[in-house]
């Protein structure tokens with residue numbers, strides 16, 4: 001399909017979703033360098049937050065190297081045209097966190113809930129709208145809701161004041177037909193002026209194909225991360241999205257070569273592990289498990305001598321959702337006890 005004359009808004013994720021594989025330790029200098037390159041490359045939006053959103057720094061998720069507000073302010077002072085967004089999961093992020101982020105320089109917020117939990121977003125979407133922010137609803141683990149259910153949840157977010165709603169493939173589970181069905185259902189249900197977005201993970205190798213399917217079905221906002229730096233096998237790579245959409249005739253307003261250079265020269269050298277489809281990240285996609293569970297499962301596997309693959313498969317079977325990270329260790333312990341495996345953890 002040609003996307004001639006279609007305008008696509010690319011949203012850069014390496015400084016938020018990319019925080020997961022970096023254990024939330026990206027330095028302020030690294031953030032500033034990457035944000036400047038995104039700015040120069042003509043990207044309209046960049047997200048800057050702890051991987052789990054505002055207020056995510058905690059014992060459960062891991063603390064960031066800096067606070068959200070100080071990252072955001074540093075990026076704001078370094079860029080000229082690009083706008084900064086923050087992610088906010090109600091219950092993890094508070095209205096006070098939102099206020100601080102606004103003071104630090106965000107222009108938009110994406111209020112994220114589990115795909116069947118939109119009703120928890122009313123207060124935060126309302127507050128963001130009232131503050132004049134670009135306000136987005138972000139329905140995580142969208143593969144767990146059928147298209148009609150997802151549309152009903154999206155309608156709630158729209159009624160609270162969201163000007164855009166995302167279908168978020170947190171587990172990298174979806175295939176293009178799944179994306180087409182969900183974005184199609186949202187397009188039918190929501191007001192024509194409500195924008196639609198798609199956020200893909202590459203665990204099944206479908207990040208780019210799914211993003212194309214989303215645009216063909218009516219989405220105009222697409223998330224990517226330089227060199228794919230994101231949880232699991234990463235997000236769809238921003239520079240690849242820009243190249244593919246340009247070849248399809250769409251207008252992203254970006255400079256492809258600047259984006260390629262940012263991925264290659266700034267983000268790739270910073271990675272602490274190869275962001276690729278390996279046996280663990282493939283299992284995330286195959287079993288429909290939240291991508292940011294990967295490092296938690298690998299740590300528990302090491303500690304309790306249970307294969308990460310078995311833990312991830314069981315997490316998928318149990319339908320665990322974001323926020324249940326503490327249960328991963330509990331599950332690994334139970335599995336170790338059941339298999340009679342030796343408890344590997346050493347008491348120092």
Ligand SMILES: C[C@H](O)CC(=O)C(=O)O
Nearest residue numbers: 017051052140169170292
């Ligand atoms: C908190 C998650 O990392 C949000 C996200 O990017 C996803 O669900 O995917």
Ligand SMILES: [Mn+2]
Nearest residue numbers: 017170199231
């Ligand atoms: Mn993500």
